[in-house]
Amino acid sequence: ARVHEPRVKAVEYPVRGPIVLKAGEIELELQKGIKKPFTEVIRANIGDAQAMGQQPITFLRQVAQQLATIPELRAVGVGPHRAPPKPPPLLIACGAGCLTGAYSASQGVNCIREDVAAYITRRDGGVPADPDNIYLTTGASDGITTRLEPVYLLCGHGAGNMRAFDLAYSYALLSAVLSELGAVQVNYYLDEDNCWALNVQELRRAVREAKEHCDPKVLCIINPGNPTGVRVARVLCFWKVPGAALLVPESSRARPVPQVYQDNVYSADCRFHSFKKVLSEMGPEFSSNVELASFHSTSKGYMGECGYRGGYMEVINLHPEIKGQLVKLLSVRLCPPVSGQAAMDIMVNPPVPGEESFEQFLREKESVLSNLAEKAKLTEDLFNQVPGIRCNPLQGAMYAFPRIVLPPRAVEAAQAHNMAPDMFYCMKLLEETGVCVVPGSGFGQREGTYHFRMTILPPVEKLKTVLQRVKDFHIQFLGEFA
Amino acid sequence: ARVHEPRVKAVEYPVRGPIVLKAGEIELELQKGIKKPFTEVIRANIGDAQAMGQQPITFLRQVAQQLATIPELRAVGVGPHRAPPKPPPLLIACGAGCLTGAYSASQGVNCIREDVAAYITRRDGGVPADPDNIYLTTGASDGITTRLEPVYLLCGHGAGNMRAFDLAYSYALLSAVLSELGAVQVNYYLDEDNCWALNVQELRRAVREAKEHCDPKVLCIINPGNPTGVRVARVLCFWKVPGAALLVPESSRARPVPQVYQDNVYSADCRFHSFKKVLSEMGPEFSSNVELASFHSTSKGYMGECGYRGGYMEVINLHPEIKGQLVKLLSVRLCPPVSGQAAMDIMVNPPVPGEESFEQFLREKESVLSNLAEKAKLTEDLFNQVPGIRCNPLQGAMYAFPRIVLPPRAVEAAQAHNMAPDMFYCMKLLEETGVCVVPGSGFGQREGTYHFRMTILPPVEKLKTVLQRVKDFHIQFLGEFA
Structure with missing residues (x-):
């Protein structure tokens, strides 16, 4: 074997794993004219909105078009699409670094x-947020991989000996990065019967388990389904460990459960609460001590x-010494793409x-959000009509994570194919x-339970077709393995 | 100390190191109105052409502007700026992945x-080149860091125990990455007296030295100043080690010596020879066996x-097993920015x-290149008029790496400040x-010799000012420490 590095071999990233490779093969077969019971593959595996037909927000694209004509027009938000005209902020604030054709500061345009x-x-x-604490990234996955890697390296006790404590219903990307770093990962489970709530008792259990392997250093929370302020505060109280860090992809991609994206909240009784805000309300003991990293992306x-x-x-609350090292490591990668930084600017501004x-x-914004809300409801309703499928309400984001009941004979058949039962099903x-x-x-699920993750991004009519196909398939599958 | 990881501490990246931080401080002081003997900082530390006033190539920006209006216009090279119109290649070849707002394949748009x-x-x-062997990257530094990291991990013998053999007049970026990986780095020196030629005898010496520490696995060559086919072939013959890899940033950034960029060759007697082409002429023993990775960027x-x-x-010649692992690791980062991929497409097309x-x-292309050639000559000529500065001809690229003679009293003063003598000078x-x-x-230089690296990117008149300032400073410095 040429691959000597077990850490690399251990990496798994299911969102783009074997099932996605298979999807690519099937697409090639369809292109070659091979007959199938369907005419196209519908990629509901990854949250890729525009690939599923969502239209870009016009304003962002108008500004991107202006930026492309730099150096004639050098600033985000200047030009006919933005009135009243403002002084060009990029030009003033960052000198040469404002050009889309030049490198920006490693940490991002000031x-x-x-x-x-x-x-x-x-x-x-x-x-208050301090610009000095903001690091622009090449998407959230870059943030979490190349930005987090140094954080782990720096907070841990040396490579191959890393201490990490991780992760509610493992965020698949983080699991992959942890494998690459050789860190110890311990999962905790969300409470499916309680709409995927984060249960502090379960966290305690996971920490006890973690302590058998390591000295847990990092707690990762995908800001959970229904983060009432009280619940967030209880997690934070629980996690007040000196020198330990909290990682919160507050609007992250691979959340398998109905997750509250900052803007994509559908349920009337849900609101987005950031961990940082809750920390600030808990007094300086928390707000000045708990290390917190949170992520967002375009x-x-x-x-x-x-x-x-x-x-x-x-x-x-990142230690200045670690911050210095982080900036140094970022400088080796020079800078994130400037067009992506500009898109981020438009998103926050x-x-x-x-x-x-x-x-x-x-x-346009309201159209996207109401459309997603409609599809969230549609998905929940249809799945719950199928015998053997149960789906929690989708309170936000763009994914459903329905539970499927698989008959024992299907589990046996999967084992005969050397596959996890839900992989066999999918x-x-x-x-x-x-x-x-x-x-x-x-993503990690309780022993003996099976789920799949599906995006709700296809257009409504196509989504209805998808849901109908899943329903028909499921009923037929149950029959086949009864 | 909070930083437990010596590998991270060991990383140095001088191109964006302490001197660049100092430059930023001085700029802030100037903005605040603090009087200096100059009115602006001229950043000749990094090859950032447009920051120095170089105009973008119009065609690239026109296509970028078209791309920004996706989905109305979905393909590179379609529209008024490209005639006769072609069928939209991106649209045909990559389905949903062709949208600038969607993820592409991890390896890049097909x-x-x-x-x-x-x-x-x-x-x-x-x-012939095989598209399957091409990996699109987020700039060359991303290629070399996140893409190379797995190559090292996979070819080496486990983290902390990595074998690597590296590097002509160390390419600063690679040195940083090697430190991060905990790899052993052994430098070889180019022959300054022979216009920075790569000397095979010196390579042998370096390998002998490397073998005292490790089993050398990777040879990195910044495709050197004057790569006649013969010289390239001698390097390749020398390096035919089973299971060892060659890394060639054929158009890389941080080359301290006059390097032949693929298109930026000024000297009449220089031509670009790729290592791959020379390998192909050496017969299957070489062309089918030597592992080679080469990099380029927009x-x-x-x-x-x-x-x-x-x-x-x-x-x-990358082993299929390693290739599979590489693709898997890339998929965790999802994909490079699509606008950067499109820019790469325009550069090669x-x-x-x-x-x-x-x-x-x-x-426009000829204007950029003739302008660079003029500045290369100007720089060489002016440096060689200064007593105590000697500069090789700049045969290509955008950097000068002049040698400076520092008086013993200056070396002592540097030591008193706990600085390398050339750092003290700069x-x-x-x-x-x-x-x-x-x-x-x-960048690494022979013991007792001192140099600095300067880009030749400022506009001609500004470059003349820069060179005059360096000249005046140098003469005054020699007087001060005589």
Whole structure:
């Protein structure tokens, strides 16, 4: 074997794993004219909104078009699409670094980091954010991989000996990074019967388990389904360990459960509470001590600009020495793509009332969000009509994570194929219907339970077809393995 | 100390190191109105062409502008700026992945990889390139960091125990990555007296030295100043070690010596020879066995599009098992920015005679290249007029790496400040003239010799000022420490 490195071999990333490779093969076969019971593969495996037909927000694209004509027009938000005209902020704030054709500062363009900080301050009702704590990234996955890697390296006790404590219903990306780093990962489970709530008792159990292997250092929370302030505070109280860090992808991609994206909240009784805001309300003992890193990106939220690879990370209470090392490591990668940084700027600094672009922007934003809300309801309702499928309400984001009951004979058949039972199910679903979803085992699920993750991004009519196909398949599958 | 990880502490990246931080401080002081003997800092430390006033190539920006209006217009090279119109290649070849707002394949958009392969095939006079061996990257530094990391991990013998053999006049970025990986780095020196030629005898010496520490696995060559085919072949013969790999940033950034960028070759007696082409001429024993990875980016060459973060890596003879692992690791990062991929496509697929944009494109390209050639000559000539500075001819690229003679009293003064002598020199140069260059010690230089690296990117008149300031400073410095 040429591959000597067990850490690399151990990496798994189910969102783009074997089932997605199979989807690619099937697409090639369809292109070659091979007959299938379907005419196209529907990729409901990854939150890729525009690939599923969502239209870009016009304002963002108008500004991107202006930026492309640099150096004639050198600033985000200048030009016909933004009125009243403002002085060009990028030009003033960052000198040469404002050109889309030049490198920016490694941490990101200064005035964009200021805009991000202002956005977070507004989001958290005035709790201040410091631009110096903002790091622009190449999408959230870059933030979490190349930005987190040094954080782990720095907080841990040396490579191969890393201590990490991780992760509610494992966020698949983080699991992959942890494998690559050789860190110890311990999962905790969310409470499916309670709409995927985060249960502090379960966290305690997981920490006890973690302590058998390591000295847990990092707690990762995908800001959970229904983060009432009280629940967030209980998690934070629980986690007040000196020198330990909290990682919160507050609007992350691979959340298998109905997750509250910052802007994509559908349930009337849900609101987004940031961990940082709750920390600030718990007094200086918490707000000045708990290390927190949180992530956001242009791919998620209502803009769905995945190809731009824009994102940010906010860190608070990071030790100055570690911060210095982090900046140094980032400088080796030079800078995130400037167009992605600009897209991030537009996301945190959208048109406001009085600006020429405001009406259209608002219309488009609301259209995306109401459309997602409609599809969330549709998905929940249809899944719950199928015998053997049970789906929690989708309170936000763009994914469903329904539970499926698999008959014992199906589990045996899967074992005979050397596959996890839900992988076996999803592979058959793909081969027979063209619908590509991700098996729950890729995210971590309680022993003996099976799920899959499906995005709700296809247009309504197509989504109805998808759901109908899944329903028909499921009933037939139950019959086949009864 | 909070930083437990010696590998992270060991990372140094001088191109964006302490001297650049100092430059930022001075800029802030100037903004605050603090009086200095100069009115602006000139950042000649990094190859950032557009930050120095180089105009973008219009065609690239026109296509970028079209791309921003996706989904109305979904393909690179379609629209008024490209005639005769072609069928939209991106749309046909990659389905949903062609949208700038969607994720692409992890390895990069298929048809862009095909264009890159066609470009390499043309470059190498018909030696075929396989799109499957092309990996699009987020600039070359991303290629070398996140893409190389797995290559090292996979070819080595486990973390902390890595075997690596590296590097002509160390390419600063690679040194940083090697430190992060905990790999052993052994430098070899280029022959300054022979216009920075790569000397095979010196390579042998370095391998002997390497063998005292490790089992050398990787040889890195910045395709050197004057790569006649003969010289390249001798290096390749020398390096035919089973299971060992060659890394060639064929158009990389941080080359301290006059390096032949693929398109930026000024000397009449220089031509670009790719290692791959030479390998192909040496017979199957070489062309089918030597593992080779080479890099290119939109930042370098004549386009100077640093902010787009576009790049590619070509690998040949990579073991299929390693390739599989590499693709898996890339998938965790999802994909490079699509706008950068599109910029790469334009770079390898520029307008051709008969297309509407051709005349202007050619004019702009030739203007950039002749301008660089003029500045290369200017720099060489002026440096060689200064007593105590000696500069080899700049045969290509955008950097000068002049040697400076430092008086013993200056070396003592540097030691008293706990600085490398050339760092001491460059810091004083920055403080007294505002000119920011990188000390030679950041790249590796023979014991007792001193250099600095300076880009030749400022516009001609400004470059003359810079050179005059360096000259005046140097003479005054010699007087001060005589």
